[in-house]
Amino acid sequence: MKIDHTSDKDLSAQIATAIRDAIISGQLPVDERLPSEAELSEQFDVSRPTVREALKRLAAQSLIRTQRGATGGAFVNRLTFEDAYRQQITTSTLLLSMNAVSFETACEARYALERACAALSAGRREADHLATMRAEIHRQTQPGLSDEAFCASDVAFHRALVDGAVNPVLSYQLAGAVEAMQPLMNMITFSARSREEIIALHTRIADAIENQTPENADAALIELQNYTVRLANAVIAERAAQSG
Amino acid sequence: MKIDHTSDKDLSAQIATAIRDAIISGQLPVDERLPSEAELSEQFDVSRPTVREALKRLAAQSLIRTQRGATGGAFVNRLTFEDAYRQQITTSTLLLSMNAVSFETACEARYALERACAALSAGRREADHLATMRAEIHRQTQPGLSDEAFCASDVAFHRALVDGAVNPVLSYQLAGAVEAMQPLMNMITFSARSREEIIALHTRIADAIENQTPENADAALIELQNYTVRLANAVIAERAAQSG
DNA sequence: AGAGTTTTAATTGTCTTACAATTAAAAAGG
DNA sequence: CCTTTTTAATTGTAAGACAATTAAAACTCT
Numbered sequence: 001m002k003i004d005h006t007s008d009k010d011l012s013a014q015i016a017t018a019i020r021d022a023i024i025s026g027q028l029p030v031d032e033r034l035p036s037e038a039e040l041s042e043q044f045d046v047s048r049p050t051v052r053e054a055l056k057r058l059a060a061q062s063l064i065r066t067q068r069g070a071t072g073g074a075f076v077n078r079l080t081f082e083d084a085y086r087q088q089i090t091t092s093t094l095l096l097s098m099n100a101v102s103f104e105t106a107c108e109a110r111y112a113l114e115r116a117c118a119a120l121s122a123g124r125r126e127a128d129h130l131a132t133m134r135a136e137i138h139r140q141t142q143p144g145l146s147d148e149a150f151c152a153s154d155v156a157f158h159r160a161l162v163d164g165a166v167n168p169v170l171s172y173q174l175a176g177a178v179e180a181m182q183p184l185m186n187m188i189t190f191s192a193r194s195r196e197e198i199i200a201l202h203t204r205i206a207d208a209i210e211n212q213t214p215e216n217a218d219a220a221l222i223e224l225q226n227y228t229v230r231l232a233n234a235v236i237a238e239r240a241a242q243s244g
Numbered sequence: 245m246k247i248d249h250t251s252d253k254d255l256s257a258q259i260a261t262a263i264r265d266a267i268i269s270g271q272l273p274v275d276e277r278l279p280s281e282a283e284l285s286e287q288f289d290v291s292r293p294t295v296r297e298a299l300k301r302l303a304a305q306s307l308i309r310t311q312r313g314a315t316g317g318a319f320v321n322r323l324t325f326e327d328a329y330r331q332q333i334t335t336s337t338l339l340l341s342m343n344a345v346s347f348e349t350a351c352e353a354r355y356a357l358e359r360a361c362a363a364l365s366a367g368r369r370e371a372d373h374l375a376t377m378r379a380e381i382h383r384q385t386q387p388g389l390s391d392e393a394f395c396a397s398d399v400a401f402h403r404a405l406v407d408g409a410v411n412p413v414l415s416y417q418l419a420g421a422v423e424a425m426q427p428l429m430n431m432i433t434f435s436a437r438s439r440e441e442i443i444a445l446h447t448r449i450a451d452a453i454e455n456q457t458p459e460n461a462d463a464a465l466i467e468l469q470n471y472t473v474r475l476a477n478a479v480i481a482e483r484a485a486q487s488g
Numbered sequence: 489a490g491a492g493t494t495t496t497a498a499t500t501g502t503c504t505t506a507c508a509a510t511t512a513a514a515a516a517g518g
Numbered sequence: 519c520c521t522t523t524t525t526a527a528t529t530g531t532a533a534g535a536c537a538a539t540t541a542a543a544a545c546t547c548t
Contacts, residue, residue, distance in 0.1 A: 010501070012300060024334065030342055036528060047503045049293050052529085053300045056256060060301035061331075063338070068529045069511025079338045087305075087335055090268065092416075094307070094323045098274055101413060108364070109413035116360040120352070169345060169353035172336075173417055254530070280499060291532040296500090312500045313540025 003044055011046050012053035019054065023063055023076055034064065034074040062087070081168050085175045092176030093183065103184060103232045110177045111225040114158065115218050117174060118205070121164030122214040129164035133157055133206045140199050150195065151186050155179060157202055164209060188231050197227060247288055255290050256297035263298065267307055267320055278308065278318040306331070325412050329419040336420030337427065347428060347476045354421040355469040358406065359462050361418060362449070365408035366458040373408035377401055377450045384443050394439065395430050399423060401446055408453065432475050441471060 001022065003014040022028045035043065040051045055074055058064045062083040064074045077083075096106055121129070136157040140150060155178060162174045190198070201224045208217035245266065247258040266272045279287065284295045299318055302308045306327040308318045321327075340350055365373070380401040384394060399422060406418045434442070445468045452461035 012501090013303075016304065020334075024337060024341070026341065038528085049296075049504095050502060052293075053297055053501095056297040056300045057304035059257075060260065060304040061335075066529065067511085068509070070525095070527045071512055072510080072528050074529090078342050079335070081339065081343070084335050084339050087331070090264075091305075091323070091328050091331055093268060095325065095328050095416065096413070097268075097270065098322050099325070099412075105411055106413055109411050109417060112360040112364060112409075112411075112414060113357060113417060116356040120356060165356075167349055167353050167356075168343075169340070169350050169421070170356060172339065173353060173357060173421055177413070177417055256530090282499085293533090294531060297530095310500065311540085312538070314496095314498045315541055316499050316539080318500090 001043070003046075005045070010053075011044075011050050012057065015040075015044055015046070015051065015054035016057040019058060020061075020063060028076050030076050030078045032076045034076070036073055081172055084172050088172060088176040089179045092180035096180050096184065103236070104229050106181060106184065107225055107229050107232075110181055111221055113174055113177050114162065115221045117162045117165045117170055118209070118217040118221060119214040120167065120170070121161055122209050122212050122217055124164060124166050125209060125212055126164050126166060129160045130206065130210055132160035133164075133202070133209070136160065137199060137202050137206060140195065140202065147190055148186070150190055151182060154185065154198070155182055161205065161209070184232070185228075188228075188235050194227075194231060198224070201227070245287070247290075249289070254297075255288075255294050256301065259284075259288055259290070259295065259298035260301040263302060264305075264307060272320050274320050274322045276320045278320070280317055325416055328416050332416060332420040333423045336424030340424055340428065347480070348473050350425060350428065351469055351473050351476075354425055355465055357418055357421050358402065359465045361406045361409045361414055362453070362461040362465060363458040364411065364414070365405055366453050366456050366461055368408060368410050369453060369456055370408050370410060373404045374450065374454055376404035377408075377446070377453070380404065381443060381446050381450060384439065384446065391434055392430070394434055395426060398429070398442070399426055405449065405453070428476070429472075432472075432479050438471075438475060442468070445471070 001018045003011060003018060005011070007014065019028070019034070028034070034040065034055075037048050037051050037055070040054075041048045044051065055064060055066065058074075059066065062077055062079055065077045066072070066074045095101070136153045139145065139153045140157075145153070158178050159175075162178065163171050165171070201220050204220040205217050205224075208214065208220060245262045247255060247262060249255070251258065263272070263278070272278070278284065278299075281292050281295050281299070285292045288295065299308060299310065302318075303310065306321055306323055309321045310316070310318045339345070380397045383389065383397045384401075389397070402422050403419075406422065407415050409415070445464050448464040449461050449468075452458065452464060
């Protein structure tokens with residue numbers, strides 16, 4: 001592993017890339033200890049602060065973890081699904097908030113992916129995920145529920161639907177799509193009437209999963225998508241009218 | 245924005261989190277300039293190297309960019325779809341390589357998502373994406389094509405299929421699933437026979453998109469999924485026999 | 489006065505040195 | 519042999535210095 005001291009790129013960025021490549025290619029297996037910061041600074045012929053900046057870049061991506069003390073150091077970190085979820089959610093959230101993505105586009109993506117999961121969920125029909133869906137539907141019917149709590153329950157319901165596919169890779173991919181929509185969903189103030197409609201559709205979805213009728217789940221999800229978009233457009237139009 | 249000097253967490257991690265939260269919440273809009281490193285070190289009451297470590301953490305996630313010179317500094321970066329693609333791909337790749345995910349599970353996730361896109365692609369039927377798909381199919385028929393080039397063309401074909409849905413959010417979500425599979429796909433050495441089958445299925449998919457018959461695209465993708473899994477299992481079994 | 493050139497100041501990038509905090513192993517002592 | 523203390527290795531943090539870069543300000547010449 002060598003770096004170019006005459007390059008216009010930061011040395012710390014080059015070092016981080018070199019180590020990252022070594023991890024991705026498998027040269028550095030999980031839990032392997034990297035050389036100490038002092039050794040790395042010798043190997044790359046840079047100062048220790050520069051090495052540290054490189055290591056912090058890798059730590060920010062959960063690629064390494066560090067430990068102090070005599071037997072401490074930087075270790076190649078096993079990237080867990082939990083870590084990946086978190087990164088995926090923040091990245092997706094920022095992507096939506098920074099790029100003027102229309103509500104409809106985000107919604108289309110979300111429900112397209114979710115319907116794919118629903119088909120698998122209907123086939124697997126896991127008892128615990130189904131129980132979670134029913135429990136969340138029940139929570140959503142509580143009259144005193146705040147809008148925030150309703151939205152949180154909504155997310156939990158859809159998470160259970162997705163997790164019901166029992167495919168961690170799929171759950172990971174969907175985490176961003178479902179969770180990143182929450183800020184957008186929160187801007188929609190749910191009336192009692194719209195909650196009723198949503199709960200009815202949720203019930204249809206849960207029924208479809210239970211009865212292993214994926215086509216019914218598909219239809220209900222499409223209706224939910226359309227209804228959500230209609231609600232959002234109404235809110236957006238109202239706001240435009242108020243400000244204009 | 246304040247940090248806790250008595251916490252067991254790294255100061256640089258705390259500072260990075262504080263700034264990241266400010267960006268996500270919108271307090272720091274895109275292209276806003278952060279205070280200089282000297283000012284930040286005063287504000288947080290830490291040394292400049294510590295501030296720099298925090299900034300490198302943010303830079304690693306494409307949340308900020310830095311510029312040298314008189315009017316330089318750290319600026320809130322607009323997270324582009326391109327940046328997000330790259331992160332998504334490396335994260336997905338590491339997730340698969342570090343977590344003993346079965347080929348079938350990864351394949352199931354990938355094709356479930358891809359079929360969702362295909363349905364939309366068939367509805368939109370974009371000329372340029374269709375042209376790319378045809379061009380890649382043609383490339384795949386060239387007899388002298390190396391296995392690596394065939395795999396790359398395969399990825400390009402599927403990317404075009406996904407991009408044909410004309411939904412950047414969807415393309416972003418899929419980027420990881422499609423590209424992260426490539427290392428797994430590369431381990432399958434394609435014989436002339438399997439190339440023929442794959443090209444035939446690709447052609448059926450392209451035809452289905454062109455004719456706006458999503459059910460045909462769906463069927464072909466399912467066949468492709470099954471065929472890919474069969475090939476992979478055969479390779480895995482052969483390797484086990486050789487080593488055992 | 490205007491255009492081109494030089495200087496200057498601000499900022500990040502890097503290096504050096506030093507010390508604090510933590511931790512496990514080694515040494516010491518009972 | 520067990521407990522306690524010391525020690526050494528390692529990361530975390532600090533302070534100060536200089537290099538590199540860049541845009542604006544000052545200057546010079548026509």
